[in-house]
Amino acid sequence: MQAAIVEGIFPRATRLPATRDLARELSVSRNTVLNVYDNLMSQGYVTARTGSGTWVAETLPERCLNSPRNDALSLPLVAKSAAISKRGSSLLGHANASPYQWGAFVPGAPDVTQFPHKLFSQIQARLNKEPDIDRLIYSSNGGCTYLRQALAEYLSVSRSVRADADQIIITEGIHQAVDLVTRVLCDPGDLAWIEEPGYWGTRNLLRINGLKIQAMSVDEQGIIPDLPPRTPVPKMVFITPSHQYPLGVHLSLERRKQLLDLARKHKTWLVEDDYDSEFRFAGQPFPSLQGFEPDAPVIYMGTFSKTLYPALRLGYLVVPKALAQPLRVAAAELYRGGHLLVQRALAEFILKGHYVAHIRRMRKLYSQRRRFLANLIERYLGKDFMPQVNHEAGLHLVINLPTGCDDVAVAALALQRGVKVRPLSQYYMHLQERRGLLLGYACVDERQCQDAFGVLRACLIQFGIVGRAESLKSEG
Structure with missing residues (x-):
């Protein structure tokens, strides 16, 4: 316990x-x-x-x-x-960082064993033999120039992002990116909108930086903007438009226009976390909000934690041109950027096509694992437990639980038995009736998935959420 x-x-x-x-x-x-x-x-x-x-x-x-x-x-x-x-x-x-980052069914954990470590190490070893001086000292330019150039080209093609290398700032992940933009662009007491449900990490960073937080509900079209004059104007709106976390919906065309109109009219910044955008398994990927129209008031955030591995601690911001210089200076002042040798190696990894090839392989693998888990849910729990949002994307599924059941207690019992799931109710800032469980499948092979799912189903049976008769019927 x-x-x-x-x-x-x-x-x-x-x-x-x-x-x-x-x-x-x-x-x-x-x-x-x-x-x-x-x-x-x-x-x-x-x-x-x-x-x-x-x-x-x-x-x-x-x-x-x-x-x-x-x-x-x-x-x-x-x-x-x-x-x-x-x-x-x-x-x-309010600290909520999990000590469990691997195994069934940790949400958002990529299969780090599949990364081409040998190839990446060879690139690093060659570059490290005679490193340039400017990769051994402090960084004050927003990160490695080669990596920023590689990212500008990649994001333009893959995510329709409009930016050049000077608009990109390398960070140590999404948390540092959120911290940087809120420290520089907001004052204590400013209002920020977040998604409800949404990522607890963003909420905690806003709280520690003194912002007022308003949680805006999410439906099948994404965040529901309660537009002025009914509500105060936010200084920032934090959104995951391509693949909402944790529900998985994408922001509709109408909502995108509403938010962009709000931002332009009231000088609000839209902060776009392009969460899991690379892992869409069917249909065309949704373009970024940042590239939706020219000179959009959007700050775009991305990370390599899911596409490569989390311990790399590399992410990036794409900011409007007017913000590029002040945010670069602030980043150097606050964090004293480094890891330039790794950044240079990653730039080569991207430019030579290894990054796109790796994503292509992982997209195929994750699609197979998602399909396997979805089949287990439908066969052994039933269609009522299937995710309400069936977009084939991301690294986790959300299974529905009956209204009023205790998803926190179910997750606690599963954890005692070695299975790590997250209760959906934990992602809400305010009390909600909806209940569910987040099941990550990316780092779980099929045999581990089936064994762990059996443990989870037994927990649901013990709580009376799945009837024993129905369970025996499904086994037959």
Whole structure:
């Protein structure tokens, strides 16, 4: 259960199940559950409220944020008198980065074993033999020139992005990109719109940078803009138009026009996270919002974490020309860019066609794995559990659960049995009736997928979400 709390499956400041109920669901004695709750309380993970049960602490012990599974690193907790700021406490209290980044069914985890590591290492080794001086010092130009040029060409062809190399800034991923644009273009108290449901990482970065957050609902056409004068004008709108995270819908033509009109009229920046855009398995890819019309007020973000591997820690911003110089200066001042040798190697990897070839191979592999998982869902759970959005894209599926069921508890039980899923309710900023589970399939081969799915189905049966009779029928 400690792992489930650290994972965020039991969110901060939420009530844990009653001990009798949990003991019955897990088929263990109530004393066992009581002992677990007592241990969690003594370690600072939960608190007891007289008459209202046991609750997850709003701020977790600091050690679990960095080394939740490593008992060898169990150091004394930071003294209660440590001068952690209100902002720092807010960050720690809302920290939601998962300690589980691999295996069935981690959402968004690419199959890093399939990357051509030998080829990339050969490119790096050759370039590293006699590196230029300008790749060994601090970067103040927004990243490696060769990589920015390669990206400008690639994004123009693959994503219809309108930009030259000078408009591209290399970052260490989406988090740094969001941090940079909000620090430079927003003041504390400015309003930002985010998608509901949406990516928790963006929400937490906006919160720590002092922005007011308004969660805008998502339907089958994407984010629903509640246009002025009914609502205050946002300074920024954060969207995933090509493949909304986590639901998978794409932003309709009408909504794109509405947002662009809003941005031009009220001097709002649209921040486009082109999430999973490379992995569309049927039909033509949806073009970027940034390239929808000339000089669009759009800041475009991308990353190599899903197409190559996350530990590479390389992403990019494509910004309007008027913002290029100030954001480059700010990035150098805040982060002191580096990794120029790796960036130069990646530029060659792209320019020689290896990047496109790798994406083509992975698109075929992920399509097969998606189809295999979808067949398991339909066969062993039924059509009612199938994703409402059937766009063949991305690295995960969302299965529907009945309204009112506890998807957090289901995910916690699955985690105890070695299967890592994310509850859909966790992606909402406000309480919602909709329930579901995110199942990532990209890093799971078919045998692992089938075994893990069997474990997950058993959890759903135990909670009564899938009837035993229907389960036996499907097996026959």
